[in-house]
Amino acid sequence: MTPDALALQTETVAAWTALAPAILLGLTGLALLGVDTLWPDDPSNAVLAGVAAAGSILSFAVTGWFLVAGTGQASTGGAIALYGDALVVDGMSLFFTLIFTVVTAMVVVAAYDYLDDHSHRAEFYSLTLFAATGMAVMATANSLATVFISLELASLPSYALVAFLKTDRGSVEAGLKYFLIGAVSSAVLAFGISLVYAVTGSLVLGDVAAAIGTPEMAGVLGLGVLMILGGFAFKTASVPFHFWAPEAYEGAPAPISAFLSSASKAAGFAVAFRVFVQAFPLEAVPAGVDWVIAFQVLAVVTMTLGNFAAATQENVKRMLAYSSIGHAGYALIGLAALTAGGPNGDVLGASMAHLLVYGFMNTGAFLFIALVEHWGVGRTFEDYNGLASTAPIAAVAMTVFMFSLAGLPPFGGFLSKYVLFYSAIEAGFWWLAAVGAVNSALSLFYYSRVVKAMWIETPVADFEIESRPVGLYTAVLFAGVGTLLLLPGFGPVIETAQTVAATLF
C-alpha cells in the first residue's frame, strides 16, 4: 500500500483517531492497572513490562505510520484540529510523540531488570505510561487550558516516579523537592495564562495570536508571556527553573532520570515551541514583548551554567544531570534564533532533530547508569574505573553516548549539533552558535572523563558482575544503535523536522 493510499484511508475515519498515539498510551496505562487489579499481590514483572513495552511500541509504530502517511501534514490537507481547536495533530506533534514513545519503550524495557527486586511495579509502569500520555497530549495542545492540563498530567506521575524508591531517602527527598518546585512553577504558569487571557480574551493559541495586537495592554501581556515562559522553563529544566533537575535526576531511579531528562524535557520544548510560535508570533507581538531576547538570555545562561557545573561534578549521574541542563540550553536555540521573516523553520526543525537524537543518546547514557546501579557499582568517576574490562559491550555503548553527547563525529550528536549551530548562523545569530560551540568544546572534557575512567584507568577495587540483565542490555544497545544509525539516517530526520516546523510559521 502506498503512503498516498494510507493517507486517503485515514481521511475516511473519524478525526479523533488522529489522537491514537496518546490514546494508546493512556489505554496501556489503564491496562497495567487492570493487570494489577487482577493479581494485586504479585503481578508478574514480565507481563507488566511486556504490556508496557508493547503499548509504547505500538504507539510508536502508529505515530511513525501517521508521520510517513502524512497525517496532519500539508500532503493530506494540513493540521487536524480537534475539540474546538483545543488539540491539534500536525507534523510537529507527531514528531515529538515519536520521541516520547521511543524513550518510553526504552525506559520500560530497561525497568524490567531495574525493578526486579522492587514491589509496586505495576504502579511504576502505569505512572510512566500516564506521564507519556500527558507528554503526547502536550505535543498536541493548542489551547492554553489543554497546555496546562496536559503539563500537569505529565508532571504529577513524574513526581511520584522520582520518589519511587520509597526506602531511599535521596529518592524521596528528590521527589518532594521536585513536587514543590513543580507546584511553584505551575502556579507561575497558571498566573501567566490568566494574564494572557485577560489581555486577549481567549485561550486558543490562534485566537490569542489574533488578539495580541492591542498595544495598551502590552505590559500585562509581557508579564503573562514571561510567566508562561517560566512555566515551560521548569519543564525543560532551564535556568532559573532548573534547581530541581540535578537532585531529581540523581535521586530518581535511573530509568526515570532517563525518562525525565529526555522525554519530559522534549515535551516541555514541544509545548514551548507551539505556544510561542503560534500564540505569540514575532510578526504580531507588540514592541517590548520581545520574548526572543528572553530565550537568548536563557539559552546562553542555561548552556553555560549547565556545562560549567557538569565539569566540576564527581558523580557521574549528577554530571549527566547538569549536562542535560546544558543540552536544554542548546535546544533553546530553536526559539532564541527566531526572527520575523527569517529561516525559522530551519532553526526550529534543527532543534527538534537535536531533541530526537538527544532522546536516544541521553536515554542511553542514563540507562547505562541504571545498568551500573543494577550491578551495585558506585556512582563516582573512580568507581567506573576499568569497567570496560568487565563489561565491554555496555562500555562501548556508553562511549558512543558520551562522544555523541559531546558532538563528536561519527555519531548522531555531531550532525544534529552541527545543523543546529549552522541554522543559528544562517539566521544571523552567529554568537549563539559560537557560545554553543565553546560549550560543546568544554563538554568534551567531562564526557571524556567517563570514557577515560572506563577504558584507561585500572579498577580501584575488584567488582564482581554476575548478571547480564537482558532488558537493560537491550535498551542500552538499542539506544546505542539508534545513536549510530542517526548519523546516516539524519537526512530524512532533519528534512522531516524542518518541513513540519516550517508549517508552523
Add this chain to the structure above:
Amino acid sequence: MSEWIAIGALGLVAVGIPLGMMAVSAILRPAVPEQGKGATYESGEIPTGTARVQFNIQYYMVALLFVVFDVETVLIFPWTVIYRSALSQGVALSTVLWPMLAFVGILVVGLVWAWRNGAVEWVKSPLANRQKTERNA
C-alpha cells in the same frame, strides 16, 4: 496616569491596613503580661504536645478518593444538565454519551485498582490484629 499606580496603591493599602491595626492596638491597649495569655488556645483544653504529629496514612487515602469523586460530580453535574437538551437539538447520542462513559470508565478502573490494592481497607493496627487473632483462636 498609569494603571500600575492603582495596583501599587492597592498593594500599599493591603499591607498598610493590617500593619496599622496592629500598631494602633499596640498603642491603645494596656500591657499586662501574663502566662496564660501566651498559651496556645485549643478549645479551652490544656494543650498537649506539638502540632507535628503523624496522622494515619488512611486519612489521606480516604481524602484522595473523596477528592476524586468530588471532581467527578462537578463534571457530571453540568453534563446531566445539558444532556437532554443536547439530544433534542440533534446531537448524536455517541457524541454526548461516550465521553462521559469513558471518563467514568477510567475512574472505575482506578477505583477497582485502589480497592484491590487495599486503599479502602481500614488500617490493621497491631492492637486490632492481636484482637482478631485472639478471637479466631
Add this chain to the structure above:
Amino acid sequence: MVGIFDFTPAIVLLPFVSFLIALAVGDHLPKGGALAGITATAGSLALAIGTVLAVAGGRTYDATLYTWAEGLEAVNLTFGVLIDPLSALMLLIVTLVAFLVHVFSLGYMNDEDETGLPRYYAGLGLFTASMLGFVVADNLLMAFMFFELVGLCSYLLIGFHFREPGPPSAAKKAFLVTRFGDYFFLVGVVAVFGTFGTAAFVGSESFPALAEAALRGETSVNTFGFAPQTWFTIVGLLVLGGVIGKSAQYPLHTWLPDAMEGPTPVSALIHAATMVAAGVYLVARMYGFYAISPTALAIIAFVGGFTALFAATMGLVKREIKQVLAYSTISQYGYMMLALGGGGYVAATFHLMTHAFFKALLFLGAGSVIIAMHHNEDMWDMGGLRSKMPVTYYTFLSGSLALAGIFPFAGFWSKDEVLYETLLHGLDGDPILLAAYAMGLLAVFFTGLYTFRMVFLTFHGDPRSGTAEDPHGVRWNVKFPLVVLGVLAAVAGFVNMVPVKKVTGLKIDFLHKWLEHGYAGLTVEHYGELLHDFPHYGSAGLELSPLGPGAVSLGLALAGAVVAHRLYNVPEPVEHTDRLGEIKTVLYNNYYQDEYQVWIANGLTRSIARAANKFDGGVVDGVVNGVSSVSLFSGSRIRRIQTGVVSNYAVLLTLGLTALILAFGLAGGWFV
C-alpha cells in the same frame, strides 16, 4: 587512462595500512611492525616522487573522492585530493622524512629493546597517514579533520612512555594547548562555511577566490554585518589560532619543549616534517585568503618575528640537547611565519623545506648522541664525542651550519630570502614589518650562538663523564638516515639561490619557477598580485640588492658562531650563562610562560567553573549557611533540607523570574 594521480590516495593509505598491520598483528611480526612501516613509507615516497615528476611535467590534479554529507542547505562536506606544486613538494618532504624516521627507529627503538613497539609503529603510521591526508586535503574542513588526527597521534606518541611521570603530562599538555588553538580554528571553519558556503581551496568557487571577488566588489557574501575586509580578517585570525597552536608560535609555544619527552625519532617527525609544519603549511595553502588582509599579514609577521627572537633567547641556556633543538624549532617556524606575513610566500615554503631536512637531521643526530650516551641528554655530561662518532659529528655539523645560516648550507639561502623579502616589503613604509624584521635579524645572532654552543658542548672539548668517554656504538640504520639528510642539509639550498640569480643573471631560482605553475588561483604570480593590490606590498617599486642584507645576516650568524667558539670550544667549558644572573633564571624558566598559562588555566578557568559550581552547589546546600557541597545522601544534609532549603529554591526561582521580568519590563517600557 590510469595516471600517477590515481595513486594519490595510496600515498595516504599506505601508512594507514601499516598502522592497521602494526596494531593488529604487530606482536607477531619481526621488529614489531617496523618493516611494514618502512615498506609503506618507502612506497609512499616512491609514489610521491612520481607525483612530483608529474607535477614537474605541468600537470595538476583536483578531485572530490567522497561526499560524506550533502544537501545540508547547499553545503556539501567532501573529502578530496588537491595536488599542485605546493602539496606535491610537501608530500615529498613528508614521505622522505617519515621514511628516514622509520629506518632510524630501527636503531633507536628496536636495538634498544624498547617494549610496546607495535604501539609505537602504529602511532608512527597513523601519524604519517594523517599528515599526508592533511597535505593533500582540498578543503578546509578535511584539512581540519586531519589536523586534529595529527594532534591526536602526537598525543599518543609523545606519551609513548606512559608509565613514566613526564611523558603523559607532556602529551596532555601538547594536546590541550594545541587544542586550545584548534577551537579557534574550528570556529573559523564554521565561519568560512557560513560566509562562503564552501571551504574548497581551489577553483573559482573556492573561498579565497570568493573573498577576493567580494573585496573587488564583484560578488557579495554574508559577512554578518561587518565590512568584508574586517570580517575576512576575523575569519583569517580564527583559523590562525589553530596555526599558532600547531606551529608552536607565541603564546601557544609552551607545549613543544615539553613534547621532547617523546622518543627522539618522534621529535624528529613532529618538529621537522609533520605536526609543527602543518600550521605553516595551512597558511601557505590558503595564502590567497591571508594575502587580501593587511592586518592578518601584519599580525602573522609580527608574531613570527617575535617568536623567532623569543625562542632563540630561551634556547641559549638549556642544558639538554633536545631542549635546545626544541627552542630552535619554535624559532625557525617563527621565521616561516615572518616570511608569510612579510609577503614572502616562496621564501616561507623554501624555509619549510630546508628546515624539514636540517631539523630532522639534527634531531636524528641528537638521537644518535642519546643512544651513545645511554639516554642521558644533558650536554654538560658530554664533550669530546667528535672522534668517537665521526659520522654523527659531520652530519650534525652540516645540520648545525644550515640551522645557523652559514653560507653555503641550505639554511643560509632560505633564511636570507625570508629576511630579504620582509625587509623589502617593510621598507615600503610598513613599520610593523620592519620591527618584525629587526627581531628576526637579531635572532640570527642568537641562533648562531646557541647552535654552536650545542655543537661545541656535545662534540668538542674533553669528555665530561664516563659515558662520554666510552659511548655506545650505533649501526647502519642510524647512520644511513643521517647521511642522506646531511647531504640534503648541505645542498638543498641550491634549488633557490635568489641572491646569485640577482647578481649573475642566471636563471637558477628553481623553487620560484616550481611554484609558478599550477592552478591559477594558487600561484606565486597570483599571490604577488593580491599582495600588491590589498596590503600594497612592493607598490613603492623599491629595488634592493640582496647582497647587503645577506651579508648582514651572514655576519651576525658568524658572529654568534664565533662567540660560541670563544666561550665553549675549550677543553673545560664553564657555564658562562651563569654570568647573566637573574636573566638566566628568567630565560631558564622560559619567561614564566608556563606559569602564567597554568595560572590562567587554573586561576581563571577553574575559578569560573568553581564559581558556577558554587552558585549551584550553594543553592543545593542551602544559601543560608553557605556550606560547601558534600554528598547529597549524608543524613545531616537531608534533615537540613527537609527543614526548608527547598524554599530557597523557590526563592531563587522567583527572584530569577522577577529579575527577568523587571529587566524586560523596564527595557520594554511596560510600566509606563
